[in-house]
Amino acid sequence: MRSAIKRPTEDETNLSGFQLFMKLKEDEFNRLNYEKICSLYKKGTIIYREGSRLTGFFCVTRGIIKIYKTGIDGKEQIIRFAKKNEIIAYRSLLSQESACTTAKVIEDAVLCHIPYQTLLYLIENNWKFSHHMLQIISAELREANDYITDIAQKTVRERLAEVLLLLKENFDLDNQNTLQISLTREELANIVGTATESVIRLLSEFKHDKLIELQGRKIKFLDIPKLQKVANI
Amino acid sequence: MRSAIKRPTEDETNLSGFQLFMKLKEDEFNRLNYEKICSLYKKGTIIYREGSRLTGFFCVTRGIIKIYKTGIDGKEQIIRFAKKNEIIAYRSLLSQESACTTAKVIEDAVLCHIPYQTLLYLIENNWKFSHHMLQIISAELREANDYITDIAQKTVRERLAEVLLLLKENFDLDNQNTLQISLTREELANIVGTATESVIRLLSEFKHDKLIELQGRKIKFLDIPKLQKVANI
């Protein structure tokens, strides 16, 4: 029996979990639902590329998206991850520039595309929506500024520890204290801004110091307070 | 004859140069002018400190403000500079958090304080204002992301060259090709994210390589194309 192409489930196209849409009036929310286009994206798919023109932004209802920039020699710098109930591509859309980042699926995802026109409609008609948008982007800018300071002043060791803790905040742990996001060593390096080999060596040290435990890409936290000390927080 | 305390001139309290206020209706602009409070700040004055509560944002009508974060061991990381027709403190205000940066006058300045209530009023009543605000903050976020990539991937030498070029874009040159902003070596280091001594050594090298000329804090550009090459742009 050939399985049909998988479509997102009803639940996976539901936008009511997004804080951003909380304050919409009924007709606005209906319009949003009418105009959204939700699709399933397999791991590895590029949602949009640096330099491409965007026609709207995306709401993530399932999976994990990696947002990165391509720097020197094609080395990628990961800017952030987006998961359920978060939005992507809105920054470039708002400033009407070509995308300045690339978005790639790293865990099978469902995204709902919202056309630019709809975004504008909401901005024009509902100040609470704009206000919320301003707050979301403000938060992201704050994080970016924090990260600039870290990356400029901290050692690679401190940054790696901090990144692990940040990932813990964003992706929770299972009941075994294991991080629920699977990243390659190279990806970790591309967040921290270092070489893959450095990440490998430091992870080994953390393991040796009983801060974490490693099983392939699974990272289990053993001593969070000590890790925070290493991170110099 | 004792000189009276200097007040801002009429011209220095004029907000019509701000793109942000371009699309305001007459009564909105009048309200803005009624509620603004403009003052003169001498070099060295702290406008607001990291952690303080803000009651409004500021419009810069004269001078230069340095925005920075305090990192490890009190070492400052300069996030950006604000000059005429730019606004500061709006990010923390929008997200209603304590300030996450400090703002310090580095060239005698005139700032107009706009109360939070007025900001909210404009957001609620004029979608074009919100839209413009979204675009300003989008631009800042883009720059922050770009800078994260640079600082994570480029060498100190490349970053210093790039910072010099960025300063050139933002503060123009006089007819002698001399940068019209005066920074200490330490401040340059705090932008680039390196040690003061490294900046000094690299500036000497740039001078030796005939890329720039130095006279105290004055930096004169001799060969911009070559400097761009060094910056790896």
Added chain:
DNA sequence: CGAACTGTTGAGAGGCTTCAAGCCTAGTGG
């Protein structure tokens, strides 16, 4: 089973930082 990718470890080089000492400039007070 081979190809391609990921992970690991070692060695060597070099970019940057840190520490230390001294110079220079500007502002201060006698």
Added chain:
DNA sequence: CCACTAGGCTTGAAGCCTCTCAACAGTTCG
């Protein structure tokens, strides 16, 4: 008016952190 002081600037030396290169093991997948 000038010595004095503080802060900025400069240079040198030593050493470490991190990167790069290289070789190889392990894994995944067609």
